[in-house]
Amino acid sequence: QQPVQSPQAVILREGEDAVINCSSSKALYSVHWYRQKHGEAPVFLMILLKGGEQKGHDKISASFNEKKQQSSLYLTASQLSYSGTYFCGTEEETSGSRLTFGEGTQLTVNP
């Protein structure tokens, strides 16, 4: 079942923070986050595993609430390069290696 992402779109000024949420009605084993620039392939950001720790690198981090089957992606002190569409891909506990992607959150960072 497709996860629900919110918000659908967000506009920031450089240096502002943003949170993107991903919610599923299914029991999840992992949540994968990707960023896609227009016309390009999605680029892997990070993976959150059930029972694992919150992850992050540079100014992008994410968390996974196993009880609520929700994940959040945190972008702090946004840069122009952060612009793009962010997708979460969820892996259900019984789906093996299959990912189901949300419809994406379009992030625009302006100077």
Next chain:
Amino acid sequence: DGGITQSPKYLFRKEGQNVTLSCEQNLNHDAMYWYRQDPGQGLRLIYYSQIVNDFQKGDIAEGYSVSREKKESFPLTVTSAQKNPTAFYLCASSMVAGEGDTQYFGPGTRLTVL
């Protein structure tokens, strides 16, 4: 350099013609995937393969076919039975078909059916 290649980048076909999209990886990954992306939408799984000579249908397999004769190759054929084939097609691979494994994407093929 290891990676996933898809060719061609842009493809134009007449309605009613079958067309095959290429996907090759030299990452020694066991699992490979095909996704379709429509404008402003997320990625939808067409087919996936966890091992050579085996593949499974995804959520939107109708009108598509695949083969997995070699570990490094997973071509996708868009048949004339696919009612609305114009889309951006993305191939991905992961090291193993196990839980929590990361999928890496190729650059994609943009198919336009005239």
